[in-house]
Amino acid sequence: MEAKYPVVLASGSPRRKELLARILESFEVLPSTFDESRMTAGPDVLAAVLAEAKARDVFSHRPHSLVIGCDTIVVLGNELLGKPADEHDARCMLGRLSGRVHEVTTGVFLIWPSGEHSFQETTRIAFRMITPAEIENYVDSGEPMDKAGAYAIQGEATNFATDIEGDFDNVVGLPVDRLRTEFNLLDLALP
Template sequence: MPALLYLASQSPRRRELLTQLGVAHELLLADAGEDAEALETVLPGETPDAYVQRVCALKADAALQRRIGRGLPDAPILTSDTTVCLGGDILGKPADADDAARMLAALAGTTHRVLTAVTVVSALGQRHALSISHVTFRAMSEAEIGRYVASGEPFGKAGAYGIQGRAAEFVARIDGSYSGIMGLPLFETATLLREADLRF
């Protein structure tokens, strides 16, 4: 039996969250020849909100071409993209330890936004949603930031932290969607999947 849903994401958190919803899914990942990172280039003057939605839609387009190119059975495709922003600045995945420490120092003692866009492509068309959450970090010492960076957890994560891991101790307040901050807002995702006529 084909999957009820294709997930075009390498994130184990997104897989866990879909499983939590009870949605059967298969991964539809990029081929070695695809330049997935190129999709995440920020355009000049682009706002974080516009950026995250554009990148998510591009990922969906690429995943649809991938499914067709591989001759896979037709089923809805889900893509998601998460961006952390402080003011108008997008904090992507840290390039190295120094970059991670810089981002965390900027976030310490402030409130930032976590934007997660979701796109579902199906025979009924493309549907989009955007989850916006506000996260407040307590003040953090340089030593605390150094220990967290040394744990390796910040790497590969927007804003250099994962809320479901050790960074939870830095979070003083959340206003929004916890699952959205993790990378897949379940309320919005469930709504889009039902609109795509997916039964779960």
């Protein structure tokens, strides 16, 4: 698919770059410099608010482009699980997720010279009981350290999931099927 505007992904995530490359032939990667720590919002709107802030930040530098801002959050009950601060934090998060169902929500904000649009996608994931040894080995691998919820579903943590209800790619960081649909509905894709 080709877009009507030059596309800029406002994220430095290699996972999002790989996912977006599945549906777009060309795009630029320009990570947002927006300071997420300044933002406070409830888990129901946080992903959308952060996605918008990131997209607007990058759009200010690329005003003739279509900018895609994204943010993915993990919510267990009413508790937001961000990226772990350290290995102890990662162990604690994985321990809380063990044997429970949680939600992963990605907010996506699109902004282009003549418009803007946002959407959210939520996926429910059930984790089996994870043994302390499995948690320790997983944390020692380093994989969970830069991931919301302290896990990468496309990596070793796929072994922890017993059920995924919704879009798998959403859990990785970008719901590409939904993004393709939105591009077409908004007439942002070239025929």
